[in-house]
Amino acid sequence: MSPVEERIAALWREVLGPDLAPGTVIGVEDDFFTLGGTSMQAMALVQRLREEFGVAVGLSALLADATPGGIGAAVTAAGGALRS
Amino acid sequence: MAELPEYASEPPRPGAGFDTYRLARGGLSDLLRPALKDALAAAGTPPAAVDTVLFATESLPGGEASQTAVAQLLGDLGMSHAYPLTLGLADCSTATAALTVAAALVGSGAARTVAVVSGDLVRTVLPGGRVLLGGSAVASDGAAAAVVSARRHGWEILGGARQVSYDLFGTGPAAHRLGAQLAAYQGLFEDLWSATGLTPPEVAAVLPSNLAADTLRLFLGEAGFAPRQLYQDNVGRIAHCLGSDPLINLIDRTEAGTTRDAYPVVALLGSSAAHLAAVLLRAVED
Numbered sequence: 001m002s003p004v005e006e007r008i009a010a011l012w013r014e015v016l017g018p019d020l021a022p023g024t025v026i027g028v029e030d031d032f033f034t035l036g037g038t039s040m041q042a043m044a045l046v047q048r049l050r051e052e053f054g055v056a057v058g059l060s061a062l063l064a065d066a067t068p069g070g071i072g073a074a075v076t077a078a079g080g081a082l083r084s
Numbered sequence: 085m086a087e088l089p090e091y092a093s094e095p096p097r098p099g100a101g102f103d104t105y106r107l108a109r110g111g112l113s114d115l116l117r118p119a120l121k122d123a124l125a126a127a128g129t130p131p132a133a134v135d136t137v138l139f140a141t142e143s144l145p146g147g148e149a150s151q152t153a154v155a156q157l158l159g160d161l162g163m164s165h166a167y168p169l170t171l172g173l174a175d176c177s178t179a180t181a182a183l184t185v186a187a188a189l190v191g192s193g194a195a196r197t198v199a200v201v202s203g204d205l206v207r208t209v210l211p212g213g214r215v216l217l218g219g220s221a222v223a224s225d226g227a228a229a230a231v232v233s234a235r236r237h238g239w240e241i242l243g244g245a246r247q248v249s250y251d252l253f254g255t256g257p258a259a260h261r262l263g264a265q266l267a268a269y270q271g272l273f274e275d276l277w278s279a280t281g282l283t284p285p286e287v288a289a290v291l292p293s294n295l296a297a298d299t300l301r302l303f304l305g306e307a308g309f310a311p312r313q314l315y316q317d318n319v320g321r322i323a324h325c326l327g328s329d330p331l332i333n334l335i336d337r338t339e340a341g342t343t344r345d346a347y348p349v350v351a352l353l354g355s356s357a358a359h360l361a362a363v364l365l366r367a368v369e370d
Contacts (some may be wrong), residue, residue: 033257033259037258038258039218039262039265040218040220041258042259042262043262043299043302046302047099047298047302058306059262059302059303060266063262063263063266
């Protein structure tokens with residue numbers, strides 16, 4: 001995983017919290033919704049992505065490809081970057 | 085909020101903007117009566133001039149009791165000869181849709197002056213509790229009304245649009261539900277622009293249902309609106325008065341001191357889980 005994708009996976013853990021099965025390893029091609037993400041959690045994730053990367057990643061981007069790889073590509077395409 | 089069972093252990097997330105909800109002490113008529121009276125006064129319309137009243141409410145009692153309640157209410161207000169109709173089924177979008185129904189009645193000549201009144205008691209329509217849509221709204225008791233006629237006064241109705249997504253009833257995969265919801269918002273506004281020839285930048289303010297502020301910003305952002313275009317002051321002040329929010333927000337936004345000249349076009353947006361309705365209004369020069 002790239003640093004951006006690793007940060008996205010960390011945000012997933014934060015948003016999914018206890019709903020994520022213990023010991024779950026998030027891979028670059030894992031799907032947020034398949035891992036149990038709800039509508040409300042998806043919206044929370046979009047909010048956190050905006051805060052974290054400083055770009056407007058929309059719900060449609062998440063729905064188009066809900067993997068760390070896909071979201072990472074959307075973040076990068078929007079000009080987002082990791083905060084130092 | 086803390087007395088609501090859903091928030092007893094943990095308050096609502098700050099981004100939702102929830103703070104206060106309203107609880108009516110009286111009955112439905114005690115909500116509807118002042119709303120109708122104030123709307124007639126604001127429009128300068130004599131009560132006897134109203135020939136049709138559209139009730140956008142789910143809180144009327146059943147059977148003959150509803151006819152008695154309506155007769156009493158309209159009699160009190162001097163509108164005994166107005167023909168009453170109810171509109172429903174579309175949850176919190178009904179009242180916004182009712183405005184375009186009223187405009188169509190007037191435009192076709194089927195009615196001359198229509199009063200649209202919205203109002204609900206949460207204890208009647210949502211006995212299961214006040215926290216709705218998975219935490220996206222806290223329901224309040226409230227009412228609002230408007231008078232629709234051919235006279236140019238107040239706001240001109242430029243057009244309206246409606247959407248229903250039956251995929252959003254019941255349960256289903258989260259991604260599918262979210263996609264359906266997003267498509268409904270986008271489709272609603274595409275229809276509205278198609279009907280009116282306007283575009284999002286030409287709308288000074290969207291006056292929406294008072295749903296969680298952060299949630300609605302996401303959906304409306306994907307429909308082309310910037311956060312500064314959304315009037316969400318009432319999310320914390322009065323919470324979600326079901327179908328009445330858009331009209332209440334129109335009145336409050338107007339009375340807040342911003343002149344109507346500064347925002348000649350506004351969009352009312354009524355949202356529920358599966359139904360959406362929008363109406364585009366333009367201020368009429370005084």
